[in-house]
Amino acid sequence: MTMQIADTVxxxxxxxxxxxxxxxxxxxxxxxxxxxxxxxxxxxxxxLFLSVFVVLPLVVVFAxxxxxxxxxxxxxxxxxxxxxxxxxTLIVAAISVGLNLVFGLVAAWAIAKFEFPGKTFxxxxxxxxxxxxxxxxxxxxxxxxxxxxxxxxxxxxHDIQIxxxxxxxxxxxxxxxxxxxxxxxxxxxxxxxxQEEEAAISLGxxxxxxxxxxxLPNIKWGVLYGVLLCNARAMGEFGxxxxxxxxxRGETNTMPLLVEILYNEYQFVAxxxxxxxxxxxxxxxxxxxxxxxxxxxEGQDVNDH
Amino acid sequence: MGLTLSWLSIIILIPLAGLFLKSFxxxxxxxxxxxxxxxxxxxxxxxxxxxxxxxxxxxxMGSVIVWALVRYRFPGRRIFDAIVDVPFxxxxxxxxxxxxxxxxxxxxxxxxxxxLGIKVAFTPVGIFVAMIFIGIPFVVRTVQPVLQxxxxxxxxxxxxxxxxxxQTIIRVILPSLAPALLTGLxxxxxxxxxxxxSVIFIAGNLPNVSEIAPxxxxxxxxxxxxxxxxAIAVVMLVVSFVIIFAVNRLQRWAQxxxxxx
Numbered sequence: 001m002t003m004q005i006a007d008t009v010x011x012x013x014x015x016x017x018x019x020x021x022x023x024x025x026x027x028x029x030x031x032x033x034x035x036x037x038x039x040x041x042x043x044x045x046x047x048l049f050l051s052v053f054v055v056l057p058l059v060v061v062f063a064x065x066x067x068x069x070x071x072x073x074x075x076x077x078x079x080x081x082x083x084x085x086x087x088x089t090l091i092v093a094a095i096s097v098g099l100n101l102v103f104g105l106v107a108a109w110a111i112a113k114f115e116f117p118g119k120t121f122x123x124x125x126x127x128x129x130x131x132x133x134x135x136x137x138x139x140x141x142x143x144x145x146x147x148x149x150x151x152x153x154x155x156x157x158h159d160i161q162i163x164x165x166x167x168x169x170x171x172x173x174x175x176x177x178x179x180x181x182x183x184x185x186x187x188x189x190x191x192x193x194x195q196e197e198e199a200a201i202s203l204g205x206x207x208x209x210x211x212x213x214x215x216l217p218n219i220k221w222g223v224l225y226g227v228l229l230c231n232a233r234a235m236g237e238f239g240x241x242x243x244x245x246x247x248x249r250g251e252t253n254t255m256p257l258l259v260e261i262l263y264n265e266y267q268f269v270a271x272x273x274x275x276x277x278x279x280x281x282x283x284x285x286x287x288x289x290x291x292x293x294x295x296x297x298e299g300q301d302v303n304d305h
Numbered sequence: 306m307g308l309t310l311s312w313l314s315i316i317i318l319i320p321l322a323g324l325f326l327k328s329f330x331x332x333x334x335x336x337x338x339x340x341x342x343x344x345x346x347x348x349x350x351x352x353x354x355x356x357x358x359x360x361x362x363x364x365x366m367g368s369v370i371v372w373a374l375v376r377y378r379f380p381g382r383r384i385f386d387a388i389v390d391v392p393f394x395x396x397x398x399x400x401x402x403x404x405x406x407x408x409x410x411x412x413x414x415x416x417x418x419x420x421l422g423i424k425v426a427f428t429p430v431g432i433f434v435a436m437i438f439i440g441i442p443f444v445v446r447t448v449q450p451v452l453q454x455x456x457x458x459x460x461x462x463x464x465x466x467x468x469x470x471x472q473t474i475i476r477v478i479l480p481s482l483a484p485a486l487l488t489g490l491x492x493x494x495x496x497x498x499x500x501x502x503s504v505i506f507i508a509g510n511l512p513n514v515s516e517i518a519p520x521x522x523x524x525x526x527x528x529x530x531x532x533x534x535x536a537i538a539v540v541m542l543v544v545s546f547v548i549i550f551a552v553n554r555l556q557r558w559a560q561x562x563x564x565x566x
Contacts (some may be wrong), residue, residue, distance in 0.1 A: 025401070032460050033472060039377055046373035047315050048386060049366050053438050054391045056413065057403035064406055102317070124549060125317050129490075131497025131545045134397075135519035136538045139526065140320035143327050148325055148531060175320065236396025238502035243523060256398035263506065272406075275399040282394035289388055289394075 026093025049082075061279045064272035076270035077277070085249045085258040085274065091166065092241075092254060093234040096174040100230050105223070109215070111182075112189030113197065123186075129178045135175050138243025141168060164246030169254065172240040177230045184226030188219050221295045228292065232285040236278055321542070328539045329530055339536040344512055345521065349540065352518040355429060356497035357435035363493045364486060366437075367444025374445075377454045381480050396504025405433050405506040418490045427509030432517060435504045440493030451559075452484055484559030488552055495548040499541065545565040 002044060033039070066073055076082065127203060129137060143149050147161040155162060162168045196218070200210040216223075240258040243254040253261065255274050262271035328336065374386050375380070387417060392400065408425040416426055425431050455478065462517040463473040501519040509515045516539055525534040 009388075029395075032457055032464070032492065042369055043373045043377055043379050045366075046370040047379075047381070050370065050385055050388055050441075052414070053434075054388050057400060057407055057438070058391060058395070060403045060413065063426075064403075124553065127549060128317060128321070128545075131495045131499070131549055133501065133519045133522075133538075133545075135501050135522050135542055136324070136499070136542060137320075139522060139534060139538050140324050142526060143323050143531065144320060148530075150326075162537060175317070178317065225432070232394050232483060234438045236399070237521065238396060238398040242501075243526065256396050259398045259402060260506075268406075275402055278396045279397045282391065282396065282399075285394050286387055286390055289390070294354065 034136025034259055053088055058279060058283075061275050062270055065270075065276040068269045069229050072269050073193050073273050073276075076267075076273040079270065081250050081253070082258065082270070082274060084210040084295055085253045085255045086164070086277070088169075088251075088253065089235050089255045090171050093231055095170040096177055096234045097231050099174050099226055100177055100181050101223070101227060103178065104183075104185060104226055104230075105180040108185035108189055109211075111186050112192075113194050126179050126182050129176050134176055135243055138172050140242035141172050141175070163244055163250060164248065166252070168254060169241050172244045173234050173237050176237050176240045180227035180230035180233065181223070184229070185219055185222050188222040189215075192218055198239065225289070225292045225296065228285055228288055232282060254303045324535060324538060324542065325533070327535045331536065336536050339485070339533050340540065344516070346375055347513040348516050348521040348537070350514065350516045351429065351514075351516060352498050352541075353544075354521070355433050355517075356436055356494050356500075359433055359497050360490050360494035362437050363440040363444045364490045365544065367441060367489060367493075368482075369446060370441075370453055371448045374450060381450065389442050391442075392440075394440045397439070397500070398506075400438060400503035401435065401506035404438060404503065405431075405473060408434060408507060409439040409470065422548050426507050427515070429508075432504050432515060435507050436497035436500060439500055439503050440497050443496060444489035446486045447492065448482060452478075452486040455481055457549035484555050488555045488559070491548050491552050491555070493546060494537075498544065506532050 034042075060165060107122070108117070113121060129131060137292065144151055145155060145168065146152050147156070149163075194213050199212050200214045201207075207215065236256055237253075237254075237261070241254055242260070245254070245255060245257055247257060249260070249261075255278055259271050259275050259278070260275065262268075331339075336474075357511070369501070370385075370389065373380060374389075388563055395403075405426055406412050408418070408431060410416065410419045410426070412426070423430070425434055428484050441492055459477055459481075460473055463477045468476065492497055499519060501517075501523075508520070509519060510520060518541060522534045525531075525537070
């Protein structure tokens with residue numbers, strides 16, 4: 001309010017030239033915008049669409065989860081089956097995020113800092129799990145490690161269980177979440193170039209020292225960003241895990257799989273209670289992502305100057 | 306370094322190569338018989354047809370959302386901007402049960418729609434709705450940065466040279482956004498074709514009517530009909546490859562069109 005008054009005062013106090021300038025700017029702006037009716041219609045349409053297709057489903061999860069009260073909600077979460085699913089989900093996410101952190105760092109480092117034949121092919125390869133159906137990602141591991149699979153008989157002879165057990169779930173999840181860390185880091189590392197590393201090496205630092213003292217600090221926000229998205233997908237992965245898990249109750253059910261089972265058994269409160277935990281994970285991930293994006297933007301601005 | 310890289314590509318390549326190897330164990334005739342069976346054809350038709358329709362809706366609505374988010378200021382704009390990513394972040398199974406609860410006959414939206422005689426859940430319309438849900442961020446997030454970076458002077462020039470606002474949008478802005486729009490369309494389509502979790506709850510999963518291809522793969526696997534599952538998967542995988550290739554091409558096209566400032 002005070003700002004507005006100040007504006008008016010300064011405008012009336014200023015000479016005609018400034019007023020002319022403002023009018024010209026307004027005229028230019030009017031070339032780049034639409035009549036108010038159109039503007040309101042577009043905003044309404046966008047807000048309505050997002051509310052119906054995105055906000056409402058999110059609200060429904062919590063409404064259904066608490067439909068029988070808070071006690072029923074917590075009782076559903078305290079079920080041994082639910083606890084087992086939560087534990088398994090955390091273990092699997094830890095494994096696949098850990099693996100993909102290493103893979104992603106190596107892949108991004110190689111792609112951003114070195115030239116080698118087949119680079120574009122490698123980039124395409126990294127993106128592949130994004131565009132392949134999660135069901136197919138699960139299927140490939142069944143074909144490899146299943147009873148009739150390529151390594152199936154060898155695994156049976158050596159008494160190693162991959163499919164329908166934790167290793168299979170972790171493998172499928174790792175495969176599906178493979179691109180996140182690498183994708184977050186490649187553009188960042190490319191932009192930063194190799195000058196700082198070259199300087200470090202020429203000053204006598206070893207390769208590892210250079211990586212941990214120079215490269216890593218430069219990309220820490222990017223790493224965090226990739227890990228965040230990787231973790232969200234790892235905990236929520238359904239299709240691929242569903243194919244390889246075997247749905248052994250209390251043993252190989254992750255949280256999303258338990259949601260499916262409970263839902264199909266018409267245990268809606270329990271299903272939506274687990275679902276609400278996953279929805280909260282998604283919301284927290286989004287908030288953290290927004291914060292991290294601000295950090296990443298700031299980092300870029302600093303580089304620009 | 307070279308060792309780690311080859312190791313890396315092996316992690317992705319071996320499983321996929323296994324899939325293709327498995328499909329080569331089939332004779333072309335067997336392969337064809339599996340694909341041309343009525344149930345497979347219908348599943349592929351449902352998946353590809355509805356995914357394309359949903360991607361088109363996403364293209365239009367995504368453009369509207371991008372326009373509102375980039376060009377206008379309204380209360381809650383930042384929140385809605387963040388909300389666009391929910392379908393990315395929300396686990397697909399959660400989206401599936403939520404959409405089903407919402408559009409079921411007694412649901413918040415399903416009840417009024419049922420009163421109008423429109424049944425969404427457990428019909429192909431439900432699949433369509435789920436595919437729209439999961440595809441929306443792809444269009445918005447690919448087009449948004451391009452519209453943000455669009456040079457305002459081009460529009461001003463068009464306007465001051467006498468073009469109407471509508472002409473400017475169609476002849477000046479739309480062509481600049483075209484590569485991004487097409488990329489968004491392709492990404493939304495690719496995601497919708499392969500989508501499983503958010504679709505199977507709301508689909509009804511009636512063979513030949515509302516059964517999507519990924520679900521048919523899962524069904525064939527549970528029947529131990531690995532050949533059938535592999536054949537369908539190979540077709541879908543080839544389509545994914547084509548889409549990735551097309552998107553890469555689109556990106557190169559977009560880069561070559563950016564004027565040097």
